[in-house]
Amino acid sequence: MNKKTVKDVDVRGKRALVRVDYNVPISKEGVVRDDYRIKMSLPTIQYLRDQQAKVILTSHLGRPGGIVKQELKMDPVAKVLSELLGTEVKKLDDCIGDEVLQAVNEMKEGDVILLENLRFHKGEEDNDPEFAKALAALGDIYIDDAFATAHREAASNVAITEFLPSVAGLLMGKEIAALSKLVESPEHPFIAILGGAKVSDKIGVIKNLMERVDKFLIGGGMCFTFLKSQGYRIGYSLCEDSQLDIAESILLEAQNRGIKFVLPEDIVSVPEIKAETSSQIVDIKDFPEKGVGVDIGLKTIDLFKKELQNARTIIWNGPLGVFEIERFAKGTYEIAEFIGNLERVTTVVGGGETAEAFKKFNLEEKISHISTGGGAFLEFLEGKSLPGVEALEDKD
Ligand code: ADP
Numbered sequence: 029m030n031k032k033t034v035k036d037v038d039v040r041g042k043r044a045l046v047r048v049d050y051n052v053p054i055s056k057e058g059v060v061r062d063d064y065r066i067k068m069s070l071p072t073i074q075y076l077r078d079q080q081a082k083v084i085l086t087s088h089l090g091r092p093g094g095i096v097k098q099e100l101k102m103d104p105v106a107k108v109l110s111e112l113l114g115t116e117v118k119k120l121d122d123c124i125g126d127e128v129l130q131a132v133n134e135m136k137e138g139d140v141i142l143l144e145n146l147r148f149h150k151g152e153e154d155n156d157p158e159f160a161k162a163l164a165a166l167g168d169i170y171i172d173d174a175f176a177t178a179h180r181e182a183a184s185n186v187a188i189t190e191f192l193p194s195v196a197g198l199l200m201g202k203e204i205a206a207l208s209k210l211v212e213s214p215e216h217p218f219i220a221i222l223g224g225a226k227v228s229d230k231i232g233v234i235k236n237l238m239e240r241v242d243k244f245l246i247g248g249g250m251c252f253t254f255l256k257s258q259g260y261r262i263g264y265s266l267c268e269d270s271q272l273d274i275a276e277s278i279l280l281e282a283q284n285r286g287i288k289f290v291l292p293e294d295i296v297s298v299p300e301i302k303a304e305t306s307s308q309i310v311d312i313k314d315f316p317e318k319g320v321g322v323d324i325g326l327k328t329i330d331l332f333k334k335e336l337q338n339a340r341t342i343i344w345n346g347p348l349g350v351f352e353i354e355r356f357a358k359g360t361y362e363i364a365e366f367i368g369n370l371e372r373v374t375t376v377v378g379g380g381e382t383a384e385a386f387k388k389f390n391l392e393e394k395i396s397h398i399s400t401g402g403g404a405f406l407e408f409l410e411g412k413s414l415p416g417v418e419a420l421e422d423k424d
């Protein structure tokens with residue numbers, strides 16, 4: 029993936045149509061509850077303004093399904109963005125059409141406009157060329173900075189590239205660079221840490237990484253399906269019985285390939301998943317009949333640290349426990365902090381909840397790259413190509 033970025037082209041004075049990911053949570057009162065995604069878009073916007081470009085921002089918000097929904101209008105986003113930029117960002121009432129075109133043509137260099145929710149038009153999710161053409165009429169150049177939607181084919185990230193010169197924004201460029209390095213030239217030892225809820229969500233990821241990594245460390249809800257497939261009792265812990273055969277065959281494949289597949293040795297067990305409850309650390313050989321596993325135990329934390337010590341590349345998806353409850357966040361936190369302090373190692377973290385955990389722990393700065401893509405990051409790890417990235421122009 030060697031794609032042109034906004035820095036490889038001349039944007040001076042141009043109408044820059046930028047696809048951003050402003051799919052942010054909005055409260056009933058119409059207030060943005062988390063401005064992380066908006067903040068992540070600032071470098072590209074600032075760069076374009078410095079270049080005297082006219083910045084036309086476009087995004088989807090929620091799932092309106094092709095009709096106008098009052099509660100999914102972009103106004104709250106424009107308000108936050110105006111504050112962050114320190115300049116007024118005008119929000120238009122639609123994303124295509126004569127009035128929009130007129131407003132765009134009245135822009136001055138350095139102005140920023142936010143178009144209305146793309147998904148108010150059915151053409152967006154249908155990847156409709158007519159809708160894409162109407163969007164493209166607003167710009168001289170197209171810039172994609174929405175990595176989180178790169179796994180979906182929509183008019184605003186795929187069809188549109190037929191009509192305009194198309195390059196990556198700075199955030200998208202960072203994602204492409206970090207992820208490309210993982211598949212093209214990772215330094216070894218290359219270790220994958222996998223957790224999260226379900227094995228079934230991650231089978232494709234494990235299979236693809238099997239070709240690349242030297243070692244897997246497994247925690248989270250998914251470890252119990254692996255443990256059960258090896259004959260361990262796991263009480264009422266999360267388990268997918270339909271995946272037991274696959275789990276077993278994965279373990280066998282790893283063994284045949286000489287890839288280390290490390291499962292927990294001890295687990296934090298509780299009678300039920302809630303904050304106020306008794307808990308105990310148990311050896312996986314003595315799992316209580318009615319226990320539920322919610323985190324990796326202390327022995328396992330130490331074991332994982334030892335296994336990670338010499339890593340040169342680490343990729344992590346999926347929390348190692350129910351980190352949303354502070355008492356059960358210890359395993360995830362300790363390992364996160366540990367890899368954050370390792371030297372000479374490239375660390376890449378992704379997945380909706382995993383990124384959330386790093387934000388919560390305030391450890392984002394210690395990681396080489398935290399992906400802004402949930403589904404897109406996972407599909408990339410599965411080895412699938414991302415249509416939104418593919419559609420952009422290659423660097424020579
Ligand atoms: P991501 O969004 O990073 O890809 P997942 O969606 O696969 O991650 O999984 C995240 C969820 O997994 C979290 O909400 C967390 O509470 C849950 N989880 C982690 N460990 C366990 C466990 N032992 N039992 C049940 N759920 C777990």
Ligand code: MG
Nearest residue numbers: 379380381402
């Ligand atoms: Mg998730």
